[in-house]
Amino acid sequence: MPDFASPVLKTYPTAIGEQTLTDVSATTKALVRAPRGSDAAAELGVNFGSSRVADGTLVVGIRPTEWLVLGPADAVWAFTDAIDSTGHVSKVDFTHGRALFRITGTQSAKVLEKICSLDWADNMMPDGAATSASVAKVTCDIVRNDVDGVRSYFLASDRSSGQYLFDAILDAGTEFDLGVVPG
Amino acid sequence: MFGTRSFSFSFERSALMMLVPCPHCGPRNNSDLRYVGESHARPDPNAVTPEEWRAYLYWEDNPAGSLRETWYCRAGCRQYFTVTRNTATNEFENHPLPGNKTGAVDPSFHYVSSSVSPSVPTTSNAAQETETNS
Amino acid sequence: MTRLPVQPGEVLDRTKSLSFEWNGERLTAFEGDTIASAILANGNRILARSMKYHRPRGLLTADFWDPNAFVQVGDDPNVRSAHRLVENGMDVSAQNVWPSLDYDIKAANGVVGRFLTAGFYYKTFMKPAKLWPAYEKVLAQFAPGGKVDLTTPHMYHDKRYAHPDVLVAGGGPAGMAAALGAAESGAQVMLVEHNHHLGGSLLWGSDADRAAAAELAAAVTAHDNIEVLINSTVTGRYEDNWCSIAQRSHHIAVERLIKARAKMLVVAPGLIERPYVFAGNDKPGVMLSGAAQRLINMYAVKPGQRAVVFTANAHGDSTVADLERAGIDVARVVDARTGGNVVAAKGGSKSVEEVELGDGTTVEADLLITAIGWTAPTSLLNLAGDRPQYDPAAARFFSSQLPDNILVTGGIAGDGTTDQLVAHGRSTGQHAAARAEVVAATLQKLTTRAADYDGDVPSFPADNRQPLGRDPHPELFRSTTHGLVDYSEDVGSKDLFAAAKEGYDSVELIKRFTTATMGPAQGKLETVNTVAVLAEARGETIAEVGTTVWRPPYAPITLGALGGRIFEPVRVSSIQPWHEANRATPILAGQWVRPEHYGNPDAEVRNTRENVGIIDVTPLGKLDLRGADVPKLLSMLYTNKWMQLPVGGVRYGVMCAEDGVVMDDGVTGHIADDHYIMTTTSSGAGGVWEWAENWLQTEHPDWDVHITPVTTAFTSINVAGPKSRELVAKLTDVDLDPEAFKYMQVRTGTIAGVENCFMWRIGFTGELSYELHVPSGYGLHVWETLLAEGADLGIKAFGLEAQRIMRLEKGHFIVGQDTDGLTKMPSVGMNGLIKLDKDDFAGKAELADSINRTDLPKVVAIQTTDPTIVPFEASQIVRAGTNEIIGRITSSRMSPTLNRSICLGQVLPEAAEPGSTLTVVMTSGERVTAKVMEHHAHYDPEGSRLRI
């Protein structure tokens, strides 16, 4: 197989500050659908609005009856293959459909607050919380996934808008010295 | 009207930034949703006269008050749902945000979801060319 | 110089001297000076001329709302000079003057003022009608305001959202205390102050006042829970406490908009001092008590030499002491509370010289201070649905009904000593914090993503605040003479009386007729006086007359700040880098940027017809459909049948809305058991997805179908041309034998080493073609591999224009171009695809009726008699010899394949029969003939080329 090409193609100087943005679009993404109350739903183990780490993957309840499983390909497929497929359950490889970015740093919520109307306060968006919303006018799936106690968020958008969104986030982060760290 | 029945105009425009009670996400800015229109039950297409069908397509209740209507949580959970809103005040029945109305908070706030009729959404492209007043 | 020695409360930094230009003259200032205070400190008194009569004007209020202090600063028009701080090197000039501030020819208007009553222009210039445009040009010369510089760059404007628990509008004593009260109760607070300093009216008050202000400001600034925004304004309050804040003090943006969803809003803007209506009340030297106090105490400027003070309240009284301390001779204090009155300010046009009093005496003075009462700036409250009520005892309006998420404190709520105001503010802040907690808890409990909220949401606490009192105040609006009511608009009380007599006697009509309150202060100085004068003219009370509705924004906000950074998402395919490197001419299609062509679309067409071409069709909408009930969904969405499509099959379908109008079209392939992929038009992708979800969620929730939008998950490449099979065969493991893989079939496999691809044989271009869909991370790789492997076959990339030409040669209609918002399916010549024997499908009921109609227009292929003439798209087709429109050309091109002009059009049935002769009106007006063709396809109507 050839190399995976990310939707973010421009090159950026490497970050010097504490606030970082990373393109992780190459991460394997599986979209799993299962009915409410099904065995599959139970195995996925999280409800709409939250996420959990399971077997080397991040399992995110991004919509009612819809989950996004993120991680290295092997781990993602091992996890999703094991999910009970009885009934109306489907699993779609969504790796190529979405751009995926991670923004990390104590000020990361302040950056996002400039381009997204969500309330990023801890009680409204705790670590592990998942939702979707318009970010700089692009609909994104958003998961808070702190790294060593530092605020961090995944943002997944339609792949075709990836470059635009990446630049919009960087622009919003100017006043906080947001910089790019390679994935 | 937004075409539940068939017509629709631009909706990727923002208006009053009210909080819409999405039954799945919770309160959301209305800019995250698409307004679908009045909720009318779809008649059996095999049992209507053309006139009855067009009455379904075109007649509107348009009350200045309580209206059953459909929204689509476009940037959020992507679910269609039906709520009741007062079109004179833009207050939703069981409003999610206490304090907008004078009076006590209703802690037993809950939502009703029900079957509504399909609509044709337009795309942003089509909407862009919509004739404006001028 | 009129600069005073150092004043105890001045806000100047005398160690920092600045210089700037005023009408070409270099002036000096200190850091902290406003433009107006600096101009006055340099000995000038006149800042502007009035709109209609061009009368010289000096400071009236000496704050943001001053109607006489608009200046041009560089390319920035209409700058409030009594608010904007001086910066080194500023280029400031007077507006609305010609040729100069000192000598203005248009001041002649003032002489004929008695004829130019408000609304005079409605009564003249009717005849001759031809001359009105000339009059209009003259009137436009009188447009007030500064100049726009059409070379001003588009500056950087930032935006931000915020979710404070408590938003406090106003940083005076009550506002600061409210912020502290809320923050001390644990709330996150945003405190917004309109001016450059916290403190409000305390700043120009006594030493004790300033000490109190400093103490509060220090506490506010030190509190971690309070974000202070100075030189910022809460400009609006919208649904659900959605508040807009214009921040003019952020380091990276000239002005930025903050959008705050405040759980509680505390409104504490203080009061705005109201001018008095009397003869000569706009002469330079007539000013309000607050103006004099600000100039003396904050800016160390001496506003005059000899003053008359007309006072009805403590603020007026305290101004006397300030004037005296500044060395101004207070010639007379006229107390309204004991029956004193001011009748007229007299003198030359450039200054007051003497003041005529109610007792008949005349006092020489160059300064007349009035302190006659207040306007409560209830704008934010009005926006929340409040209808303020007039209290004659206090001579001002008070809020009457507020939603529970708004509280008021400070002067807008009542009167009191500084201590009383602070106490009220603090308890208001505490109460706001308690209410905000309830709102926060409710939001947390209702929001799915939020942390769990344990227990019951508390109820709103009881409001146990000690209310502020209301000091009695005499009602003072107009003296025994007529004077200006609206300084910005040059509208006087006499105009209002006349307008009322003429029948414009409701507050809204008089506003519209005279333009009173329509100027830059939007009624903050004018509305109450307008209402009072109208009440007087009608012989009614202020309460009976009512008031106008205040509209947002509270203070003007620049278009730049509102526009902010423009978020206009752009979408590109994974092949975009190649398109750019190969100098594709881009075309915008909605959010998509696509290659229109690579230099020569005709050559691209010919090469595709002769050899092989590839086009990036990624924006084509693609929906992955999975589940046992997909065929039922397809049957519902499309007009034709879908229950029997075998695995490996592909079918074309048309979607109609419920009114039978064509909505979208495309092909859908059966990939595997319970797995289909649907394509839609590029622009229809989002809409069809929502349409399908709508049917599933609301009409048929029992159907098992999962829809995933995969438009950009797959990069789509159409390989077309007689050599396309040969090319694709080099790259794939799929068996391309024409018998194994037929027209309108789909296969999955590996392409150029990329797994999990699918491809189908379809024929939009009319040639043998394979549409390849490859995972997008490898799209560019496949594209480049195709070009490399196809080099010996004569491969060339082609763009959207070549595709459009080829589809027109084939007669395929484009939804939204060859059809419009009223084109029902029977018009497009595909009645065979309308399967009325299906139980149900979208649009069935309407199509069942319209399929029998004989009056619907038809989409037909058209060729002009002269093959070299290509009518513009949108050319009209008329009944011969008339201007009666019977159709139009919807698509047209010169066909490089047929070397002739080809068209699609819509015509009425009378002209739709093959062979009918049509009259087409060219843009030039010339009429040419054309013929209706038998088939939609101009080229290869049998479709033999795509089935090989």
Added chain:
Amino acid sequence: MTTFRQFMSSSSLSTVKDAGTSAIDSLKKAKSDPSKPPRYSAAGLLVKGAKSEEWPRVWREHDLKKSYDVVIIGGGVHGLATAYYLATNHGITNVAVLDKAYLGSGGSGRNTAIVRSNYLTPEGVAFYDRSLSLYNTMSSDLNLNVMFSERGHMTLAHTDSALRTMRWRAEVNKLQNINSSVIDPQEVKKLAPSLDVSPNTRYPIQGALYHPPGGTIRHDAVVWGYARGADHRGVEMHQQTEVLDIMVEGGEGPDGKGRGGKVTGVKTNRGDISAPIVVNCTAGWATLISDMAGVKLPINTHPLQAAVTEPVKVFLPTVVVSGSLHVYVSQTDRGELVFGASVDPFATYSMKGSLEFTEELAGHVLELMPNIGRMRLLRQWAGLCDMTPDYSPVMGFTPVEGFLCDVGWGTYGFKAGPVSGEQMAECIATQAVPKLIAPFELARFERGDLVGEKGAAAVGH
């Protein structure tokens, strides 16, 4: 064809017969009235100014009578123009115009006062062209300067498809002798130098439909002019008079309302009025009024927002419209930029302005004119628009006899005021639908034959 008087005399209601005679009487009276108010003129201004005299009331106040020949609900441009032309063209003067607030308080005073006739469909063009010609002579017809400013109207195209629609409109216009053509970006720049016509913008200007006869007008003056003209001829304007119910007999619905019924009058907050003809000329409240007669309409009410900036010296000589960017803008003689947009996306009767409208508006205006970022937005407001499925009005008769509608004007109502009044007056007086408004009858929806303006509006890309 039944004429108005035949209709009146055939009525079984005696009050109506009385009303019929009184119509003629009041016509005579109007003609011979010696107390006709003074004309407006420059000379008049001079005389009044010199003598410090007052002008008489622009329209008089009256007690509400018990009956009228025609009751018009809605004191905006449409209602007042209908009354004016009833009196002027047909001699029917026993007419009451009722408004629940003050005259011109609805859409007539909230629109952005743009007039034009470059519509898409032949029926639309013919209709609006008549309106434009009435606007052209209105100042002298009404003896009140409505300040019609024929400054040209430019609709920008940012895409191929938009340009195609502009061509379509231009071609249809030309066939009906409307001055309308497609111009290129350089010509656009000449007409409005503040526009950025460079190809590097997000929405490059590819051309425009230019319509020299279009322009702006002083909307309040139109209201006052019609009111004054109608008043001179004996029509009564009643402000603060709210219609609470419409009395209908013999209909198939509850209380005798609805299809097959016949209007007998209206109930108001100031008392009942009997009238054989009641005309719904409201906007925003059209369905609420027609509900009172039991008539269903294909209308939803949406707010339309507008805004105005502080004044600056005049720099924008034409009206500029961009459908793609949802914005239209013109500069008044006072120097303010007046902005409008398309309607808000959900139905509501709330007329509160919204922040998002101003943000989007400013963003888009700056796309077009990037140099005016320092101008300041002064005021925003909203009006109510009654949107129909085909962007065309509902005019003429309804299933209830004597109940007529002139509603559903969407965002186009102001432009159409004069011609609507003229045609509705003819419709009332002759009891037959005039040709110009025949395409807009209510029954088209039951037939599924919508008017083609919808076609253009929905043309995709």
